[in-house]
Amino acid sequence: MATLKWRVKGWKSSKFVRVLQTNAFNQTQQIIRKTTTSSTQIPSQLDLPLHFRVTNLNEASGFYISLIQQSKSAEEIRKIQTHMTNHSFPHLRLGNKLLDAYLRLGSLGYAHQLFDELPQRHVVAWNAMISCYIRQRRSAEAVSLYKRMALEGVCPDDFTLSSILKAFSDLGLVFDGQKAHGKAVVFGLEISNVFVGSALVDMYAKLGKMRNAHLVADRVVEKDVVLFTTLVVGYVQNGEDGKAMQAFYQMISEGVKGNEYTFTSLLVSCGNLKDLCLGNLIHGFIIKCGHEFGISSQTSLLTMYSKCGMVDDSLKVFEHVLNPNLVSWTSLIVGLAQNGREEVALSKFCQMIRSSVIPNCLTLSGALIACSSLAILDQGQQIHTIILKLGLHLDKFIGASLIDFYGRCGCVELAKPVYDSLFNRDLVIVNTLMYAYAQNGFEHETLELFQRMKAMGLEPNDVTLVSVLLACGNAGLVDEGIHIFDTFVGKCNIQITKEHYACMVDIYGRAGRLQEAESLINEVGNPDIVLWRILLTACRLHGDITMVGRILKKVAELSPGDEGSLVLSSNIYAAEGNWSQVIGVKSLIWGNGLKKSPAMSWVSIDGEVHTFMAGDFSHPRFKEIDYIIKELMKKVKEFG
DNA sequence: CCATGAATGC
Known part of the structure; x- marks a missing residue:
């Protein structure tokens, strides 16, 4: 009973x-x-x-x-x-109602049973089933229902089309999508029904066919916010931020007002374009339209400000958020971590935990980035513990962040087990471990992993190349490095960046092949100043002062009075006893009113931070430290 | 009776 x-x-x-x-x-x-x-x-x-x-x-x-x-x-x-x-x-109407009730209560089993028992399956019943599968992102099942529907001679209507198109874009079924589009055109729904129109725009956008998306949008007779927003989102997600702004402009000139969805997408564009001006403009629109206290608007605003490098503005926006949710906390923490405000990021992370918001993969990887940059092992390990407690250690983003973190802390032995625990090692994961190896002087392991990549079915990319070249440089494998570099340069899918050139200059430079290093830099269009500095370092290593003057001339063209190069040059001249040149360079430094900014290093022991600066002897245990350093230097010299 | 768009990361 x-x-x-x-x-x-x-x-x-x-x-x-x-x-x-x-x-x-x-x-x-x-x-x-x-x-x-x-x-x-x-x-x-x-x-x-x-x-x-x-x-x-x-x-x-x-x-x-x-x-x-x-x-x-x-x-x-x-x-x-x-x-x-x-x-x-x-049954006809009530059957549909029953079906809908089952689907809303999430009882797919009963729904399916009823659906199969229905004496005649009306298009509404099909629609209810299909849209339920779409909501649950079970696109393949939705498509198979759609095909079964056609076999049973039921004609899709506006509701069917507006749901099923999402499944086609989800599964990348371009041809099926085009067939459905054809049906929409034949039924006249493409231009007369905004739901179908928006769904078509959304599908084409997700399939990366923005031209088609825009053409459909233009044909829809009564355009609404959703249609335009879908178009804007499409452009943003396809990386065409300028076009997104144009679509927005088209929208307001057709008298359609934006809503919170529209503004959040536009702000993503402003962030991508790093266009603070545009961002401020949208901020104005948001206030004008009364969306300034919507949590999504606020979150997007603070993200936009961090991407434009204005973290203080992000913090200001965050202060006005009444009940920060997971996303707003995460955006703030990631923004702070990426803008060199690692300490604040970590303190916000603690605040978030205290306000009992449970972090997710994004939050934790943000917090790990902060720990990586600061190279603070213990706090990162605490975060690692949280990750394990939440069972998020198999997430690939988390995995990569952990490997990177341990790599930057110099603990390759802790990075390797994280790598081993991951099932799907994609290119990013392998690249991250390779970089961890390369930056910690494990040349052999770096190159071995590089060899194994092909067997794993992974195509090396520009990030891989950096690690490989770094390893070749450290191991003194000059010819090997040059060979690998040359084979990569020919490949079209790889963008050679200043990082790669820096590695190559370093490889040539360390091997004493300074001429080749210099001509390589000259081949680079608009070379980075760092390349010349690396070459100068190589000149110092080999006690070669012949090209220092030439380099300084080049540097002066690029960035007059670059203190790093000048200081390096004067050191080279000094080491070779060429005092007149030392004075020449020093006078340049003084003449430009330049001052070498003090180099500082620090270490955190038991939560206390000890800082050291050149010429600073104030540390209470300075004598002990100084003695140990001298002993260490002796040993280093012994080993060459 | 059934349908539309979003904010955070390696």
């Missing part, structure tokens, strides 16, 4: 109702007296005729519908369904 609470609007206990009972073959009327209404004991086989006197089909349908709508569980719906079936109640 189960209790089903009924509270049906407008029904009184004394009222008599007629339910017209029909089945597929004959229609008979039964007059049933209704005895109770407000709360009724229902046998497991719900037996409505005991309680009802039915006179009118519409009223009975309405009663069933009310029952269905008020049901809180699939079991209740099931009883109503059983009752309807027992009394051969007409």
